[in-house]
Amino acid sequence: MDTKSAGPSHPKKAGVVCDLCPHQCGIEPGGTGFCRARGVSLHPCTEEETVVSLNYGKLTSIALDPIEKKPLYHFYPGSKILSVGSFGCNLRCPWCQNHDISMAGADDAETRYVDPDALADLAERYAAQGNIGVAFTYNEPLISYEYVRDAARILKARGLKSVLVTNGCANPEYFKELLPLIDAMNIDLKSFNNNFYAKIGGDLDTVLGNIRLTAARCHVELTCLLIDGENDSEDEMERMAAFIASVSPEIPFHISRFFPRHRMTDREPTRVETMRKFEKIAQRRLKYVYLGNV
Numbered sequence: 001m002d003t004k005s006a007g008p009s010h011p012k013k014a015g016v017v018c019d020l021c022p023h024q025c026g027i028e029p030g031g032t033g034f035c036r037a038r039g040v041s042l043h044p045c046t047e048e049e050t051v052v053s054l055n056y057g058k059l060t061s062i063a064l065d066p067i068e069k070k071p072l073y074h075f076y077p078g079s080k081i082l083s084v085g086s087f088g089c090n091l092r093c094p095w096c097q098n099h100d101i102s103m104a105g106a107d108d109a110e111t112r113y114v115d116p117d118a119l120a121d122l123a124e125r126y127a128a129q130g131n132i133g134v135a136f137t138y139n140e141p142l143i144s145y146e147y148v149r150d151a152a153r154i155l156k157a158r159g160l161k162s163v164l165v166t167n168g169c170a171n172p173e174y175f176k177e178l179l180p181l182i183d184a185m186n187i188d189l190k191s192f193n194n195n196f197y198a199k200i201g202g203d204l205d206t207v208l209g210n211i212r213l214t215a216a217r218c219h220v221e222l223t224c225l226l227i228d229g230e231n232d233s234e235d236e237m238e239r240m241a242a243f244i245a246s247v248s249p250e251i252p253f254h255i256s257r258f259f260p261r262h263r264m265t266d267r268e269p270t271r272v273e274t275m276r277k278f279e280k281i282a283q284r285r286l287k288y289v290y291l292g293n294v
């Protein structure tokens, strides 16, 4: 993994601290956090500084996708979901297929403003085409916490579903607040190794804790992108499968195949044998194991 370019470079802890995710960025007025999606606003009278979302309602991508593409295989199969993304991410995966938006900030992302009501209107308009609601996906939705919360409330009131496709890397207090509003999640479990997570700016324990919280409250499926030489040790596969089974052996588990992209174009696609090996290990403990792109 190209750790020199993929690793996090935290802003200094001066300024106002954002506690939305484990980065705990200190943000100065005019600056942004590590995710490039949160900044600081200065109250004109009190001069109080508060952390604000810079990507609220600013969508970079909108598409009507089959629900299986999220991937969610056990949640309204055969339906469609209006899928939206914004810009920014709190991780730096060197294989990110959406790096043009996930690594972008307010000054270099092309966006269209869609407020939460307008998003729900749009979702309703697609109902005739099989749409069941909105999936917040493509870039990391948890860093758009306020928008997801506001939109999900309206979607719920209108009988529509809210789905998150997420890296699961947010502080649990925020996660718990969103959970009652969300109907299903696909959470990335990128590795079972803290060093791996540290290289991409994430935190394994935070993700594991949030998977447990989610499984207790809403439908959850998990995805692991398997990369030869990175997260392919048998021991890691065993420990990951054992963890998932300890939460519930019924959690659908998607093993996804790596293809060269972004900063990892010098690597080969994951070998089919590696994919099959993980499938076998996972199947010993889990009921639903799916291989992607084999």
Ligand code: SF4
Binding pocket: 018, 019, 020, 021, 022, 023, 024, 025, 032, 033, 034, 035, 036, 037, 038, 089, 090, 143
């Ligand atoms: S959400 Fe963004 S600004 Fe807030 S702590 Fe995480 S990376 Fe930093």
Ligand code: SF4
Binding pocket: 089, 090, 091, 092, 093, 095, 096, 097, 098, 099, 102, 138, 139, 140, 167
């Ligand atoms: S967490 Fe997802 S969106 Fe963010 S960099 Fe990694 S792959 Fe891209």
